[in-house]
Amino acid sequence: MASPHRTDWRFYVFIRDEARRGESLEDDPRTGRPSTSRTEENIAAVRRMIEENRHTTIAVISDDLGLSTGSIHTIIHEDLKMRKVCSRWVPHLLSDDEKMRRVQCASAILTEFGPDGHKRITDIVTGDEKWFYFFQVPHKRQNMVWLGEKDARPTVVKGGFRSRKQMFIVFFSSTGPVSVVTVPKGQNVSATYYTETALKSVVKNLEKTKPTRLASGKVHLHHDNASSHTAVKTRQFLEESKLQLINHPPYSPDLAPCDFWLFPKLSEKLAGINFQREQDLARKINAELRTISDCEYSECFVKWMTRLQKCVNLRGEYVEGV
Structure with missing residues (x-):
């Protein structure tokens, strides 16, 4: 009977000789389901x-x-x-004609006030109406707090549709606020109220800060296409006051400085504060407008020009989220 050690030795010699001849000891590849x-x-x-x-x-x-x-x-x-x-939210599904109108308005403003324009950005006054709540719900990121392992999650009461609110009409330029009007409760912002109260306040303040520019017809007013803004009475008032109107394309809050910059900024500053009286809310809004630096107001108008150029480049599409 052969020794088991001798048998093992012969087996290993066989493997060595096969390896020297270059023959593989692995199984040949087979057809079947792919590995990927x-x-x-x-x-x-x-x-x-x-x-x-x-x-x-x-x-x-x-x-x-x-x-x-x-x-x-x-x-x-x-x-x-x-x-x-996520899909991009837009204020309105723009038609081809509306996109063309946006490009035309944006190009016209850039031609006059852009880097190569012949008019001064500092001569523009822009404004709009805005509802402000007596309690503005903070954004979620403003409610984020650090918690310990056993700390309870804090709660915040969300303001509902019954929250009190107050309308304000705000105008500003690249150097700061121009006029703030508190619209009385129940007052409709008609063309009559808009011209005789809001715009007269703007003109009165401009007569103090820019009398020469206003008298020579070099001050420009920008607002959106609300009915009170486009009414015949309003246009007649602008002519009489020598305020030059800057046309604004329809359905374009992304191209309005109040909508894309000032009002969101104010809402964030008012978030979480519970106002009991209209006077307190108005006083806070005026105070916050004054705390915004001249540099920030100026940068807003530079951003506006950038947005207008982007609108032209996008052939009238909305510029936010692109």
């Missing part, structure tokens, strides 16, 4: 499902194609180079 699901056929199927329904999910695609969610995730992100993002 990232085939051209599967990639095309995933692309087709996404194009048919842009809201579809990885789980739905996985169930329909019989592939793992990991494979679908890899195909979408690495092979198709796609990502899922």
Whole structure:
């Protein structure tokens, strides 16, 4: 009977000789299921499902194609180079004519007040109406606090539709606030009220700060297309006061300095404060307008010009979120 050690020795010699002859001891490759699901056929199927329904999910695609969610995730992100993002909210679905109008207005303002324009940004006064709540709900990020392991999560009362509110008409320029009008409760901002109260206040203050520019017709007024702003009575008042009107395109809050800068800034400063009286709210708004530096007001108008140029470049599309 051969020694077990001798048998083992012969076996190892056999393996050594086979290796020297370059013969592999591994199994020959066999046909069968591919080791990956990232085939051209599967990639095309995933692309087709996404194009048919842009809201579809990885789980739905996985169930329909019989592939793992990991494979679908890899195909979408690495092979198709796609990502899922939230839709962009816009104030209005712009028609082609409205986009063209936005481009025309933006181009006209840039021609006059842009870097190569012949008019001064400091001669522009812009304004609008705005409802301010007696209690402005803070943004979620303003309510974030650090908590210990056993600390209870704080609560904040959210203001409902019954919250008291007050309308203000605010005008400002690149050097600071020009006029703030508190609209009495129940008062409708008609063309008559707008001209005889709001715009007369603007003109009165401009006569103190820019008498020469106003008298020579070099001060320009910008506001949106609210009915009281576009009324015949309002246009007649602007002519008589020698205020030059800057045309504003319809459905364009993204191109109005009050909407994209001043009012959001004021709302953030008022957030979390509970006002009991109209006078307190008005006093706070006036105080906050004065605390904004001249540099910030000036930068707002520079941002406005940048937005106008972006609108032109985008052929009239909304500039926010792009």
